[in-house]
Amino acid sequence: MSPRTAHTAVAVHPLLAERWSPRSFDATHTIGDEELVSLLEAARWAPSSRNSQPWRFLVGRRGEPTYQRLFDSLVSSNRLWAGDSSLLIAALAAERAENGAAQHGPAYDTGLAVAQLSVQAHALGLHAHQMGGFDAERLRVSLGVPDGYRPLSVTAIGALASADLLPPELRARETAVRERRPLAETFFGDGWGDPLPVAP
Ligand SMILES: Cc1cc2nc3c(=O)[nH]c(=O)nc-3n(C[C@H](O)[C@H](O)[C@H](O)COP(=O)(O)O)c2cc1C
Numbered sequence: 001m002s003p004r005t006a007h008t009a010v011a012v013h014p015l016l017a018e019r020w021s022p023r024s025f026d027a028t029h030t031i032g033d034e035e036l037v038s039l040l041e042a043a044r045w046a047p048s049s050r051n052s053q054p055w056r057f058l059v060g061r062r063g064e065p066t067y068q069r070l071f072d073s074l075v076s077s078n079r080l081w082a083g084d085s086s087l088l089i090a091a092l093a094a095e096r097a098e099n100g101a102a103q104h105g106p107a108y109d110t111g112l113a114v115a116q117l118s119v120q121a122h123a124l125g126l127h128a129h130q131m132g133g134f135d136a137e138r139l140r141v142s143l144g145v146p147d148g149y150r151p152l153s154v155t156a157i158g159a160l161a162s163a164d165l166l167p168p169e170l171r172a173r174e175t176a177v178r179e180r181r182p183l184a185e186t187f188f189g190d191g192w193g194d195p196l197p198v199a200p
Helices: 033-044 065-073 106-123 136-142 168-175
Strands: 055-061 087-094 127-131 149-158
Touching: 033 055, 033 087, 033 106, 055 065, 055 106, 065 087, 065 136, 087 106, 106 127, 106 149, 136 149
Parallel strands: none
Antiparallel strands: 055 087, 087 149, 127 149
């Protein structure tokens, strides 16, 4: 069990307990075609409202123009570390269905797809770190995103490297204790605010 593993009241699947979002990535690591397609398939097979699949993705491997454009769209605090990742993937959600109807929850569905991709990354021995800190307009223009698609996140994926390689201001965050709100304040039973008896 790694020191980054989630502390849970009872056991959960190791893929979920051991997933975390690092900032130190191995700048020499590259992602093979099969691994890449495995990540994409994990996202593609996510559930969505009425199977609407509102998600689209822009994918770039380090060294490719798309990677550079996605990297350039990141806010400066993310540019400090994300450029060592092997892959950057932007997730975008269609605001309307193909027949023009309003979608139930395109961002909800697209988040599910990114979650599946992140867990698949962990299953492949990789790590994923999602970012909301990017300039959506810059991304839209530099990659020719049509109207009707909303950029939601950019995810960095790669192989973990030592925290010692990070700039000092990021090093402590890399090893800080991972925390979550307690179960009792998150999951309610007999009405709002009433903790489930089984969830301490
Ligand atoms: C939608 C979303 C946006 C995020 N944006 C950023 C970001 O811009 N920069 C960053 O360093 N981390 C970002 N994160 C990572 C979160 O800070 C991280 O998931 C959270 O602290 C929990 O840590 P864990 O993933 O290691 O469990 C984001 C995560 C999500 C899901």
